[in-house]
Amino acid sequence: MTTAKKNKATFLQIAKAVSWAFFxxxxxxxxxxxxxxxxxxxxxxxxxxxxxxxxxxxILLVKLVTN
Structure with a gap:
């Protein structure tokens, strides 16, 4: 049985994946x-x-537009 070391994702990789998922x-x-x-x-x-x-x-955008 071999165990593969799992690479940890960086904060930037997580943010990129989440932003692309939102898009x-x-x-x-x-x-x-x-x-x-x-x-x-x-x-x-x-x-x-x-x-x-x-x-x-x-919320910030709406406040800026309505003021």
Missing amino acids: GVRKQSDLDMDASNLTPKQVIIGGLIGAAFFVLTL
């Missing part, structure tokens, strides 16, 4: 690489941070 477009090769490097915990935390950033950006 809805991703190359198959990049998707396969993300699936092999990212853990579900990283994706969930990255998604929550990305969603919070998106909502806060929208």
Whole structure:
């Protein structure tokens, strides 16, 4: 039995994967690489941070436009 060492994803890789997921477009090769490097915990935390950033950006944009 061989054990393969799993590469840990960097913060930038997580942010890139989550942002492309929000946009809805991703190359198959990049998707396969993300699936092999990212853990579900990283994706969930990255998604929550990305969603919070998106909502806060929208709130700020609305406040700027309405003032």
